[in-house]
Amino acid sequence: MVENNLVKEFVSLVAVEDFEQRYAKDIYEDKFFGMPLAPIVSCEKKLREKQSQSVAYFSMEYGLATSFYNCFQSSQPIDPKNYNEEQEVFSNYPLADYFFTFKLNTLIDLPIYSGGLGVLAGDTIKTMADYAMPAVAVGVLWNSGYFRQRFWYKHGQLPAKTYWEPASYPGLVPLKNKIKLLLRNQQLWLRIWKYYVYSYRGDYCLPLILLDANIPENSERDRRLTDQLYRSDDARIKIMQRVILGMGGVMALKEMGYSVSRYHMNEGHAVFSFIEAARGLSQQQIEALTNQFVYTCHTPVEAGHDRFHSEELKAVLLDEDFSLCERYGLEKPAVINLTLLAMNVSSSVNAVSKKHGEVMHLQFPQYKDKIKYITNGVHSHTWMSPAFQQLLNKYKDVLGDFQTNPMGLEQIKHLAANVEFRQQLWQAHQENKRYLCQLLSKWKFDVNVFTICWARRFAAYKRPSLLMQDVRRLVAISKKIGPLQIIIAGKAHPKDRAGFSFINHMMDKIDGLTENYDTLKIVMPENYEIGLARILTSSVDLWLNNPLPPFEASGTSGMKAVLNGVVQLSTLDGWMVEAQDKNIGKTFGYTNPPGSIGDERELHMSDDAKQLYIALEEMAQMYYAANLGGQVNYNSQWLDLMINCLIAAGYFNTYRMLDQYKQQIYRIL
Ligand SMILES: *Cc1c(COP(=O)(O)O)cnc(C)c1O
Numbered sequence: 001m002v003e004n005n006l007v008k009e010f011v012s013l014v015a016v017e018d019f020e021q022r023y024a025k026d027i028y029e030d031k032f033f034g035m036p037l038a039p040i041v042s043c044e045k046k047l048r049e050k051q052s053q054s055v056a057y058f059s060m061e062y063g064l065a066t067s068f069y070n071c072f073q074s075s076q077p078i079d080p081k082n083y084n085e086e087q088e089v090f091s092n093y094p095l096a097d098y099f100f101t102f103k104l105n106t107l108i109d110l111p112i113y114s115g116g117l118g119v120l121a122g123d124t125i126k127t128m129a130d131y132a133m134p135a136v137a138v139g140v141l142w143n144s145g146y147f148r149q150r151f152w153y154k155h156g157q158l159p160a161k162t163y164w165e166p167a168s169y170p171g172l173v174p175l176k177n178k179i180k181l182l183l184r185n186q187q188l189w190l191r192i193w194k195y196y197v198y199s200y201r202g203d204y205c206l207p208l209i210l211l212d213a214n215i216p217e218n219s220e221r222d223r224r225l226t227d228q229l230y231r232s233d234d235a236r237i238k239i240m241q242r243v244i245l246g247m248g249g250v251m252a253l254k255e256m257g258y259s260v261s262r263y264h265m266n267e268g269h270a271v272f273s274f275i276e277a278a279r280g281l282s283q284q285q286i287e288a289l290t291n292q293f294v295y296t297c298h299t300p301v302e303a304g305h306d307r308f309h310s311e312e313l314k315a316v317l318l319d320e321d322f323s324l325c326e327r328y329g330l331e332k333p334a335v336i337n338l339t340l341l342a343m344n345v346s347s348s349v350n351a352v353s354k355k356h357g358e359v360m361h362l363q364f365p366q367y368k369d370k371i372k373y374i375t376n377g378v379h380s381h382t383w384m385s386p387a388f389q390q391l392l393n394k395y396k397d398v399l400g401d402f403q404t405n406p407m408g409l410e411q412i413k414h415l416a417a418n419v420e421f422r423q424q425l426w427q428a429h430q431e432n433k434r435y436l437c438q439l440l441s442k443w444k445f446d447v448n449v450f451t452i453c454w455a456r457r458f459a460a461y462k463r464p465s466l467l468m469q470d471v472r473r474l475v476a477i478s479k480k481i482g483p484l485q486i487i488i489a490g491k492a493h494p495k496d497r498a499g500f501s502f503i504n505h506m507m508d509k510i511d512g513l514t515e516n517y518d519t520l521k522i523v524m525p526e527n528y529e530i531g532l533a534r535i536l537t538s539s540v541d542l543w544l545n546n547p548l549p550p551f552e553a554s555g556t557s558g559m560k561a562v563l564n565g566v567v568q569l570s571t572l573d574g575w576m577v578e579a580q581d582k583n584i585g586k587t588f589g590y591t592n593p594p595g596s597i598g599d600e601r602e603l604h605m606s607d608d609a610k611q612l613y614i615a616l617e618e619m620a621q622m623y624y625a626a627n628l629g630g631q632v633n634y635n636s637q638w639l640d641l642m643i644n645c646l647i648a649a650g651y652f653n654t655y656r657m658l659d660q661y662k663q664q665i666y667r668i669l
Helices: 005-013 019-023 038-048 094-099 116-130 220-226 235-256 272-278 283-292 310-314 319-329 338-344 354-363 386-393 406-415 419-439 471-480 497-511 530-539 557-562 576-582 605-626 637-649 654-666
Strands: 054-059 089-091 135-140 148-152 156-160 173-183 186-198 205-212 260-266 293-296 307-309 330-332 335-337 348-351 371-373 450-455 484-489 520-525 542-545 567-570 585-587
Touching: 005 038, 038 186, 038 205, 054 116, 054 235, 089 094, 089 497, 116 135, 116 186, 116 205, 116 260, 116 654, 135 235, 156 497, 173 235, 186 235, 205 235, 220 235, 235 272, 235 307, 235 310, 260 272, 260 283, 260 654, 272 283, 272 293, 272 319, 283 293, 307 310, 310 319, 310 335, 319 330, 319 335, 319 338, 335 338, 348 354, 348 654, 354 371, 354 576, 386 419, 406 637, 406 654, 419 530, 419 637, 450 530, 450 605, 471 484, 471 520, 471 605, 484 530, 497 520, 530 557, 542 557, 557 567, 557 637, 567 576, 567 605, 567 637, 576 637, 585 605, 605 637
Parallel strands: 054 135, 054 260, 135 205, 260 293, 293 348, 348 371, 450 484, 450 542, 484 520, 542 567, 567 585
Antiparallel strands: 089 520, 148 156, 173 186, 186 205, 307 335, 330 335
16 A cells, blocks of 8 residues: 555556556655656656646657666665676787676666767756656667677677567666557557656656557567667568657647647657647647657768658558658659658747758758758767766866856866966876776786777778778887787677678787787777767777768767866767867868768778878877876876866856757747
8 A cells, every 4th residue: 555645646646557566666755766766756647737848859769877876775685687697808918808807786777778969868867857857758669689699600690589588677667558559450558667867966857758559559570669679571570660759659648637738749750640640630739739749860871861762651540640741751753752841830840950051051952951960969968977077076166166067168268377276187087097907907908008098889881990990000109119008899780781791890900919919919809889979989099980971970988078078089970070169189080072962982091091090109108198107297298188178068068059059949937
């Protein structure tokens, strides 16, 4: 029996399945899995008020960093599958690879993301919670996550399933509510799960609704629709995954009784939300509905724009729904383009950096007036390491309350000449780097050796193997200037052959460098995920980013690095174009001709690799001028760059970003 008033109220608002038996031990008195329960009750009430003016954020994926940020506790045993496993490493020190692994001793992050898009979605909704915005997020419960990357010794990537147990993931609760999607010749049932995303202070929260087709009401085949994120086996599965997010999402919001003023589609994946909301409306009402929809486009890359044949859509959708898709999304006869559909049904369309805005204008000239840009950011509370938070807390008199207002980080310019600050900054960085070196101690990582990292998804346009084009040059630099430690990590989509071949190619090259291990250490840890991203972005000396311009819409990993004073080496693309004058490192390489986006298959590898080595050599020189085997020159140029990084973080964060969304896109609050 539910005794406590707050819990009673919670249960009346949120119909948790199996509450008494399973969840009452973690949701009791004023607690929800160790976090305060009151904010849940108040946000659930607020979202149901007619005048609530809330935003519903739709995204196929969410990277919430639940393993280390605002963690829930559970009094129940947690399934071992929800903990990180041992990770293997492929390096040019095979003896260590053979005998050792490393392990992050945490829960896995909620495995419902694949990469940067999901992390941005997570960072965005966390910032909405910090801003106490009335908002709700909608996504999908991926029963087998994205995939677990294993290495197949020397032969590349072996994708495996992620096994996890949603029912024993702390803070994730299944509801009794189920919804039924009406499709052509079939219905699909979806169960609703909820997860609460708290503000960093824990005093406010917003619900994340996750849709799940893995329930007995559905056929075996349909139960697997919410199995793995971005399955691309066939068109039906792709369409159904998008239908679940969009249509299922809008139905779930209605089922919850939330009143929504803005539907924010994070990528075209979510566009069926409009189709669901428009069903049964008159033409005039449909036009009015577009005022409530806004759309953010995240990539200029072809593969990021879904196109379906009319017949494929017709096979799934009801006639009325299909005609709406055709009316707003027909690109050419019998081809429906979800990007066009999303642009046509939204009152506002935005790119995710200044440069991406220009690229979108070239790609979609007929929508030029509609397309704005808002540069991405990262959530500072998630991505700034504790060592840096402690350091900056000492300077609140200069920075103000930078935790509430990270734009205050710009004031670090007033500390640039402060010798004590420079020393403490270096120490904080070394503390982070020491942790990395401990993790890789079996690979003999040294805290005073120049350390470079490239880590993100292995998509062709990101050019993962650029640094490995001419390994003789790397060997030469390591002998001439000083030793190098290089970390490369990332997953290739299981169906992406180019991505696979990058991994194989690099492993071959690394394998040929075993003789050079004294001065040149190259390691590839498997299964790059948020937990590892957090460690790498805060602990290396140089963050390498070398996408082929103009195909990186924004990029965010470098922003995580600048929050931790990590210097950048990058091509001029995405967010880096706006950071160019901030002196946070070096830029190099090809840029697309003005007025043209060039060809994404023409990777310009050999020219850009040459430029990369020249730039890297200069950076190594600069690093060793600052740190020669632990002898630190605090007045060095390298420390200036580190300080400039922190100043830039005052701009490239989600608080500045969300301010702009509120003012230019949502325009309701
Ligand atoms: C931040 C992040 C990304 C995005 O990296 P980009 O350099 O922007 O492509 C990808 N994967 C993970 C796990 C991340 O944390």
